[in-house]
Amino acid sequence: MAEHRKDDREGLLAQIRQSLGPRSVVLIGLMGAGKTAVGRRLASRLDLPFIDADGEIEQAADQTISEIFAEHGEAYFREGERKVIARLLEGGPQVLATGGGAFMNAQTRACIKARGISIWLNADVRVLLKRVHRRDHRPLLAVRDPETVMKKLMTERGPIYAKADITVESRDVPHDVIVGAVIDALGAKLGCDAKPGIAKASPRRKKVR
Ligand code: S3P
Numbered sequence: 572m573a574e575h576r577k578d579d580r581e582g583l584l585a586q587i588r589q590s591l592g593p594r595s596v597v598l599i600g601l602m603g604a605g606k607t608a609v610g611r612r613l614a615s616r617l618d619l620p621f622i623d624a625d626g627e628i629e630q631a632a633d634q635t636i637s638e639i640f641a642e643h644g645e646a647y648f649r650e651g652e653r654k655v656i657a658r659l660l661e662g663g664p665q666v667l668a669t670g671g672g673a674f675m676n677a678q679t680r681a682c683i684k685a686r687g688i689s690i691w692l693n694a695d696v697r698v699l700l701k702r703v704h705r706r707d708h709r710p711l712l713a714v715r716d717p718e719t720v721m722k723k724l725m726t727e728r729g730p731i732y733a734k735a736d737i738t739v740e741s742r743d744v745p746h747d748v749i750v751g752a753v754i755d756a757l758g759a760k761l762g763c764d765a766k767p768g769i770a771k772a773s774p775r776r777k778k779v780r
Pocket of ligand 1: 602603606625669670672673709711
């Protein structure tokens, strides 16, 4: 049987879970910021469910986001996004990854404020473009010049994203490193004590002669 290795920060993680109560951890930020990848790992570390709002919107509509945009337009998508996120936020605690435009809606922001802790995964445009380059499911970037679109979105949305409870820089490093930074920031925000976890071996005491 494989040995069960405890998370070496179990103490801090348990405190975060407790301090959260029914609140959700809500990841916000531009496309390519790593909300889904970081969110999934964060949920696993916190032992909470992970929910991807875009996936829930697609399920509710029985269409992909690209299909919703093409068939009904962006305004229709935004209305669905607002409703789905409001419904999901009733189900905390959980880690919720939102689509890049969700936090721009004032009602959604108020709902997140009331029922969650928001974390802006901020990344520079170069990192974002590198990440979204690998996927083509984003209608807003299905244009000839995605770099210009991304820069414009950053300018428009940056000041609103900055209203999040916590900001973490999503650098071009493995996702687990960002997850570690998010856990530290959450612990600090919630006033948790970040002493070494219970699984850490205690240092050998020196013999007193
Ligand atoms: C959007 C971001 C997408 C998705 C939709 C619109 C946006 O989600 O909701 O394509 O307005 O920034 P991701 O941020 O998860 O890619």
